[in-house]
């Protein structure tokens with residue numbers, strides 16, 4: 001099974017590159033951000049709770065996210081693997097993912113770290129905020145999301161280096177050139 005963690009700061013291109021990866025490698029896609037936005041749209045209890053955190057640029061608590069992930073994973077259709085987009089974001093989430101996959105006789109195959117300079121991330125997110133109106137794409141929340149990424153999420157790079165799964169990907173350039181580097185890394189597995 002091909003289990004890919006696509007990793008990077010807000011605006012690094014995780015969702016964009018996930019779409020190419022799904023088409024090329026026939027894997028399922030789990031985006032915790034998309035799941036939470038759907039819950040908010042449907043005005044569920046979970047959505048109401050999550051909105052408070054997302055609007056502040058903060059992470060939703062691990063226990064909630066891990067429960068969501070377990071339930072989504074249980075209900076996936078058969079495929080060649082999964083791309084995890086926006087999960088894990090903390091060490092406890094990474095440990096929970098390892099347990100969930102190990103229970104299925106699987107593991108993370110590779111962690112792709114999309115590296116993009118902060119000025120470029122801000123430019124992309126502000127532009128998307130103007131075009132699509134995503135509620136957390138405003139300067140104040142973007143800055144908070146970047147702080148959260150740098151403090152709570154980027155330690156996962158070392159976690160996956162120790163696991164021998166880490167792969168650096170330069171996230172600047174055309175979508176095609178970035179995807180080319182991803183394909184090269186995945187095909188080496």
Ligand code: AP5
Pocket residue numbers: 008009010011012013014015016017032033034036053054057058059060061065085086087088089093124125128136145171172173174175178
């Ligand atoms: P989530 O939805 O995961 O958002 P994010 O990590 O902030 O990432 P984005 O969706 O903003 O960016 P992306 O890296 O996917 O880039 P994209 O391809 O869209 O999470 C949102 C919130 O939910 C979190 O803040 C948190 O509160 C909560 N949450 C989610 N998961 C959680 C978890 N596991 N634990 C706790 N809380 C959680 O691209 C961005 C833009 O750039 C697009 O407009 C795109 O067209 C453009 N772009 C992409 N690539 C390029 C390129 N190469 N050149 C130029 N432009 C590009």
